[in-house]
Amino acid sequence: MNEPIKLKAKDYKSSVKPIWCPGCGHFSVLNALTKAFAGLGIDKDDTVLVSGIGCSSRLPAYVDSYGFHGVHGRGLAIAQGLKVARPDLTVIAMGGDGDGFSIGGNHFLHACRRNVNMTYIAMDNEVYGMTKGQASPTTPADWDHSKLTPHGPGVRPFKPAALALASGAPWIARGYSGNPNQMARLIAAAIEHPGFSFVHVLSQCITFCPEQTDWKAVVHEREEEALVDADEAAQLFLHEDGFQTGVLYNAQRATWPPSVPEPQSTDITRGFSV
Amino acid sequence: MSTQPLADFLAHSVELESEARERYLELAESMAAHHNDAVSEFFLRMAEESRLHLEEVGGIAKDHDLPELKAWEFQWPDEESPETTSYEAVHYRMSLREAMLLALDNERAAEKFYASFARSSSDENTRKLAAQFAAEEASHAAQLVKKLGALPADSGQHLEEDDDPHMPE
Ligand SMILES: Cc1ncc(C[n+]2csc(CCOP(=O)(O)OP(=O)(O)O)c2C)c(N)n1
Ligand SMILES: [Mg+2]
Numbered sequence A: 001m002n003e004p005i006k007l008k009a010k011d012y013k014s015s016v017k018p019i020w021c022p023g024c025g026h027f028s029v030l031n032a033l034t035k036a037f038a039g040l041g042i043d044k045d046d047t048v049l050v051s052g053i054g055c056s057s058r059l060p061a062y063v064d065s066y067g068f069h070g071v072h073g074r075g076l077a078i079a080q081g082l083k084v085a086r087p088d089l090t091v092i093a094m095g096g097d098g099d100g101f102s103i104g105g106n107h108f109l110h111a112c113r114r115n116v117n118m119t120y121i122a123m124d125n126e127v128y129g130m131t132k133g134q135a136s137p138t139t140p141a142d143w144d145h146s147k148l149t150p151h152g153p154g155v156r157p158f159k160p161a162a163l164a165l166a167s168g169a170p171w172i173a174r175g176y177s178g179n180p181n182q183m184a185r186l187i188a189a190a191i192e193h194p195g196f197s198f199v200h201v202l203s204q205c206i207t208f209c210p211e212q213t214d215w216k217a218v219v220h221e222r223e224e225e226a227l228v229d230a231d232e233a234a235q236l237f238l239h240e241d242g243f244q245t246g247v248l249y250n251a252q253r254a255t256w257p258p259s260v261p262e263p264q265s266t267d268i269t270r271g272f273s274v
Numbered sequence B: 001m002s003t004q005p006l007a008d009f010l011a012h013s014v015e016l017e018s019e020a021r022e023r024y025l026e027l028a029e030s031m032a033a034h035h036n037d038a039v040s041e042f043f044l045r046m047a048e049e050s051r052l053h054l055e056e057v058g059g060i061a062k063d064h065d066l067p068e069l070k071a072w073e074f075q076w077p078d079e080e081s082p083e084t085t086s087y088e089a090v091h092y093r094m095s096l097r098e099a100m101l102l103a104l105d106n107e108r109a110a111e112k113f114y115a116s117f118a119r120s121s122s123d124e125n126t127r128k129l130a131a132q133f134a135a136e137e138a139s140h141a142a143q144l145v146k147k148l149g150a151l152p153a154d155s156g157q158h159l160e161e162d163d164d165p166h167m168p169e
Helices: A025-040 A056-062 A075-085 A097-103 A105-114 A160-167 A180-192 A210-218 A230-239 A265-272 B005-033 B037-061 B096-120 B124-149
Strands: A047-051 A066-069 A090-096 A119-124 A171-176 A197-202 A244-250
Touching: A025 A056, A025 A119, A025 A180, A025 A197, A047 A056, A047 A075, A056 A066, A056 A090, A066 A075, A075 A090, A075 A097, A075 A105, A090 A097, A097 A105, A097 A119, A097 A160, A105 A119, A105 A160, A119 A180, A160 A171, A160 A197, A160 A230, A160 A244, A171 A180, A180 A197, A180 A244, A230 A244, B005 B037, B005 B096, B005 B124, B037 B096, B037 B124, B096 B124
Parallel strands: A047 A066, A047 A090, A090 A119, A119 A197, A171 A197
Antiparallel strands: A171 A244
């Protein structure tokens, strides 16, 4: 038998060219994802990327796999349905902080709770990039760049990792667009995790939040092993600075749906007997 | 990187040049999509230079059995390979001068990377080849310095645009 041809990261890119702003962190996620695919030798024909709406949600179009550009905030619902119907596929949902934590916030909580065997990548630039720079649930309270919130949103931002943990996500990592090689490793590990794996990516929007270019100086890699204890992880996620990267939490939990034996015809007949 | 220094060095060199080329192409395309034609054309030229260098390195590498490394297994002095333009360093309104200064930083970082192998590899062939690559990067850098000196005075101006990325009033 012939050896399968090993694909390089760029072989996983489609011929559609991104229209993201030069410098957008989402480019780095595209590169990290395709590097992870190359590292794992992922089969394009068995892989589906599902997204919502936003600059970040355009990503599936740029990858040469199956893709579904869904409705705003609904990528996770579509992706879970797909994975349950076709457990043989590698399913990766993705989108932005607006898509995943505002309009899609409820789906995020329940996806963490449900624990379907798939990956979710949230590209967090703390802003609605596509609609020209409004505050999102992760925007700092005093961010005053938008005319809709001239004094800043004035409410404390979500902590996506803490939310994911509280909602039951068994595997949580954080990456940074300034480090696509590390992010590739995290995404590869997320894909290999047997359950719902959440990759929170700090993905700068240099157009509406130019101050995010400073992230490079504050992002730091977590040296320690991923936590397996939920109480310890809760302490970490509630008190951390939000800039540490790596696999932060790694627990095992039964996935959904549970495997039940196929009903036999005799079972069905028995169900109707009086 | 020690069991087979030359093959490891070549694997890193091929990756360095191909990543530099990929990033320049990606940036050239997105600069063109955002109508910064001067910077787009410059990045395209840099991509072509990287392609030529990649061809040269690839020509040498093809006679060696290179290790197949995953993206995260390469050992770079920084987060990314040295000649790769950082995302957060670019902006769609950046001037040609700023773009050239970035490219100059890239050439110098690549030169430094190769020079460190030229100095400290345990293998003589690696040291020789690395010194050759370092010299080539140094000559690219010198060419860029010359071009920067010849730039017209307004080359530092940021791109004007009709559609500022701010919220409508
Ligand atoms: C139902 C619906 N409501 C609102 C919108 C407008 N809309 C488009 S993208 C977006 C937010 C995008 O922000 P985010 O998900 O953070 O992605 P980014 O562009 O920042 O990557 C909004 C509110 C929409 N497309 N559909
Ligand atoms: Mg966003």
